[in-house]
Amino acid sequence: MKCEKYQKMISDRLDGELSWRKGKRLDRHLASCPLCRNYLAAQKTIQQEALRIGKADYHQAWWLQFEQVLQEKLRLAAGQPADDLTAKENRAGHNEEKEHKSKSKKWVLRPAVVRALSLVLVVAVAASFLIIYTRQGQPEELPLTMMLSYEESYLNLGQVLGEDEATAGDFINSLEESILEETMSDENGKVPLELEFDLPLNGYQEEINNLQIEKESLKEGL
Amino acid sequence: MRAEEDRQLIEQARQGEVEAFMMLAKEYEHQIFELTYHLTANREDAADLTQETFLHAFRAIKGFRGNSSFRTWLHRIAVNLSLNFLKKRRSQNSHFEDVDRLEEEGREKELETVRKMPSPEDSSLSQEFRTNLEKVIEELPPAYRATFSLVVLEEMSHQEAARIMGCSEKTVSWRMHEIRKRLKKKLQPFLA
Incomplete structure (x- = not known):
């Protein structure tokens, strides 16, 4: 019973909690008690060994991942949007999606581009026909504004093509070829691979149908 | 200095600033992990x-x-x-105690063989002693294990451990004494 009291003091001393006064009493007891000296030695060993166990640390990479997960959980708890790798991945995915959409948009817009180009082509061809024919007839009378005006050029083109059936046929054929070439090839003149998947036969067919309609309407106009 | 920094970060975290709280978390995550690991051994x-x-x-x-x-x-x-987690785990484990015991017996035999192998950096006696020490600590009641972890492994004062455990300093002191007696008794064969 007496030793039990001192062994409690030994425990407090190992925890750094024993007062100076009690410490003096314990030291006096230890000097005369081999049992308690043995107990103190055993407890010191246990304490030392206990401090050597249980180190369960991880590498820095593990802690980084741990912190990312924690941050995401905290953001959710705070009602904020997640701003971690997952979010970045989501953003990247979103950007990819956007990029994909814009790519798709490019192809969706393609017929419109073709139409615009075909109109430019019509103007250019019309202008060249006008120059050739007016030079033969009365070249001095063609005003510059008339050459540059789309409406006037179109009217003139109609007149010219209406007078010569062979020229009209050649014109329409060259127009058709130009449009097809533009639809099928990229700016470097190569047929894009994606076209085979994104604009397959249906796409071409649509263009050809549109062309036929334009051709018919042009003929009717003439 | 640390306390002042903490105070500022706590104030920001109170406003809902996740970044400020994350700085606090980074400061204490290792300590908390060590503590929970000592308590759960997993x-x-x-x-x-x-x-x-x-x-x-x-x-x-x-x-x-x-x-x-x-x-x-x-x-x-x-x-x-x-402690809540340990309580739940204990009640769940009690359902499968027999199965666990049978599996444990088989595993223990294998583990014993491994444990008996001398460690390159340590003597086999010391290794065996530590393995048994871990086992005895694991067998302590959860509140005792928590007290031991805080005082010995986290090197906290009785006052701080008492605040955390929600008990008096005297209780912490008596618990530590009881734990030490138990550890010595169970580890006596290795201490001789």
């Missing part, structure tokens, strides 16, 4: 409990009045969560 459980501790702390930080240090407050949350 790394995955310790990692989950550490996450839970910070999540609880973040949700409750508006109610943190600063009567104790932030470190003590965090440790208290971690200890409470770990």
Whole structure:
């Protein structure tokens, strides 16, 4: 019973909690008690060994991942949007999606581009026909504004093509070829691979149908 | 200096600033992980409990009045969560005790063989002693294990451990004495 009291003091001393006064009493007891000296030695060993166990640390990479997960959980708890790798991945995915959409948009817009180009082509061809024919007839009378005006050029083109059936046929054929070439090839003149998947036969067919309609309407106009 | 920095970060975290709270978490995550690992003796459980501790702390930080240090407050949350976890685990385990015991017996035989192998960096006696010490600590009642972890492994004062455990300093002192007696008794064959 007496030793039990001192062994409690030994425990407090190992925890750094024993007062100076009690410490003096314990030291006096230890000097005369081999049992308690043995107990103190055993407890010191246990304490030392206990401090050597249980180190369960991880590498820095593990802690980084741990912190990312924690941050995401905290953001959710705070009602904020997640701003971690997952979010970045989501953003990247979103950007990819956007990029994909814009790519798709490019192809969706393609017929419109073709139409615009075909109109430019019509103007250019019309202008060249006008120059050739007016030079033969009365070249001095063609005003510059008339050459540059789309409406006037179109009217003139109609007149010219209406007078010569062979020229009209050649014109329409060259127009058709130009449009097809533009639809099928990229700016470097190569047929894009994606076209085979994104604009397959249906796409071409649509263009050809549109062309036929334009051709018919042009003929009717003439 | 640390306390002042903590105070500023706590104030920002109270306003809902996740970044400020994350700085606090980074400061204490290793300590909390060590503590939960000592209590659960399982790394995955310790990692989950550490996450839970910070999540609880973040949700409750508006109610943190600063009567104790932030470190003590965090440790208290971690200890409470770990003790609840251990209670649940104990009740779940009791259902499968027999199966576990049979499996354990087989595993123990294998482990014993491994344990008896001399470690390159340590003597086999010391290794065996430590393995048994771990086992005895694991067998302590959860509140005793928590007290031992805080005082010996986390090197906290009785006062701080008492605040975390929600008991008096005298209780901590008596618990430590009881734990030490038990450890010596169980480890006596290795101490001779």
